[in-house]
Every structure is written in C-alpha cells, then in structure tokens.
Amino acid sequence: xxxxPDSLHINTLLKTVGHTCIQLNSRQQAxxxxxxxxxxxxxxxxxxxxxxxxxxxxxxxIRRALVDAGGDISIxxxxxxxxxxxxxxxxxxxxxxxxxxxxxxxxxxxxxxxATVRYLEVNNSKYSHIIDPRSGxxxxxxxxxxxxxxxxxxxxxWATALSVLGPEGWNALKGEHPExxxxxxxx
Numbered sequence: 092x093x094x095x096p097d098s099l100h101i102n103t104l105l106k107t108v109g110h111t112c113i114q115l116n117s118r119q120q121a122x123x124x125x126x127x128x129x130x131x132x133x134x135x136x137x138x139x140x141x142x143x144x145x146x147x148x149x150x151x152x153i154r155r156a157l158v159d160a161g162g163d164i165s166i167x168x169x170x171x172x173x174x175x176x177x178x179x180x181x182x183x184x185x186x187x188x189x190x191x192x193x194x195x196x197x198x199x200x201x202x203x204x205x206a207t208v209r210y211l212e213v214n215n216s217k218y219s220h221i222i223d224p225r226s227g228x229x230x231x232x233x234x235x236x237x238x239x240x241x242x243x244x245x246x247x248x249w250a251t252a253l254s255v256l257g258p259e260g261w262n263a264l265k266g267e268h269p270e271x272x273x274x275x276x277x278x
Contacts, residue, residue, distance in 0.1 A: 093213055101227040108224050138202055138247025141165035145243075158243075163202040165243040169195070180237050180274050192274070200243030204250035205235035221254050230254065232277070239272040249273070 104127075112125035121130065132139075141160035145167055148156045156167040157176050169175045175195030181203070209220040211229065218229035236253045240246035249271060253261050258275050265273070 093211055095211075095213055095218065095229075105227045108227065134251035135244050135248045137161050137163035138165070138200060138243035138245070141243040142200065160243070163200070163243050163247045165200050166196050167198060169197040181235065194239070196239065199239055199241055200246040201237065201239045202243060202246040202250045203235060203237040204247075204254045205233060207233075207235055219254070221251060223255050225255075232257065234258070235276050237274040241270055245271075 107125055107127040107129070112123065112128040113130070114122045114124050116122070123130070137160040141158045141163050142165045144158040144160070145156060145165040148154075148158070149167065154168040155170055158165045158167075164178070166176055166178075173195070175197040178194050178196050178201055180192040180194060204221065205219070210233070211218045211220075216231060217233060218231060219233050221230050222228065223230055234254055234257055236250045238246045238249040238253065240249060249268075253273060253275065256264075261273055261275060265271070
C-alpha cells in the first residue's frame with residue numbers, strides 16, 4: 092500500500108538529521124554521534140563512482156572517455172575531431188520531455204536530479220524520492236535539475252541540493268559558484 096509517514100514519525104526522525112549528528116576526525120573519518128542517524132551517500136555515490144572509473148581509465152592511458160553511472164556522467168578528453176562530447180539537456184515542454192539544449196563538454200561532470208522517474212504517487216500528488224532535510228518530507232514541488240561541474244561527484248551533490256533549494260536557492264548561491272552551470276525546470 093502506498094502511503095506517507097505520519098508527522099510524529101517524521102518529527103522523531105528529524106532528530107537524527109544534519110551535520111551535528113556526525114563527527115569528523117583529523118583523518119576525515121566520520122563517526123555517528125546521534126543514535127539512529129544513518130549515512131546515505133545517494134546524493135554523491137553515482138557521481139563519485141563515475142569519477143573513479145574515469146580515473147582508472149586515465150591511469151590505463153585512456154583519456155578520451157565518457158563514463159555514465161546511471162545518469163551521472165564523468166567526462167574525459169573529447170572524442171577525435173570534436174571539441175567535446177554531445178550531451179543533451181532535457182527540458183519540460185508540454186506533457187513530455189524534449190531534447191531542447193545540446194552542449195559539447197570535456198573534462199568535467201554533469202548530472203540530472205529530480206522526480207521524473209523515482210516518485211510515489213498518493214491521492215494524485217507526486218512525492219519525490221528526494222527528501223528535504225529541513226522538513227523531513229518528500230519534495231512535492233519537483234524540479235528537474237541538471238548541473239555541469241568540474242567533476243561528476245560535485246555535479247551529483249549540487250543537483251540533489253538544488254532539487255531541494257529550487258531556483259530561488261540557486262539564484263542566492265550562483266554568484267559564489269562560477270564553476271557550475273545549472274539548468275532548472277519545474278516538473
């Protein structure tokens with residue numbers, strides 16, 4: 092049965108959320124200090140994996156490569172006779188998604204986050220798989236966020252964060268992050 096958790100359960104879980112629930116030591120090792128806290132690396136794991144695969148290829152002398160880890164893409168040197176790999180950025184148009192923007196990229200990462208595929212539908216409302224850590228609730232104002240960054244790990248983290256923060260959050264932060272290119276559309 093598809094149902095949402097109750098408010099009491101969410102409020103209990105919120106006590107286990109946030110950077111104050113973990114402690115980093117001098118070797119950058121994390122220790123959970125709040126009982127019940129769990130670490131979920133879903134916001135960076137695929138991008139990190141793609142970056143590690145590209146690093147491995149580079150160590151083997153393969154510099155012209157693109158690694159796709161479930162939509163989180165780590166991009167190496169461009170293919171022969173091209174200035175970059177052709178990446179299409181999906182934008183919402185009407186009821187479906189049309190490929191609206193094509194970019195040529197090399198030596199960077201790019202990823203898209205949002206609730207276009209992974210969501211729960213209850214009473215004709217869509218609830219994203221992405222949870223707002225401030226409220227504990229799944230996002231209902233769903234954005235599709237694509238981020239180009241220096242690597243796929245950074246792109247993955249920012250795409251998830253900006254899915255929560257939305258266009259207003261990005262507008263407040265973008266002046267501090269010229270290394271990012273961001274596309275945001277509302278689903």
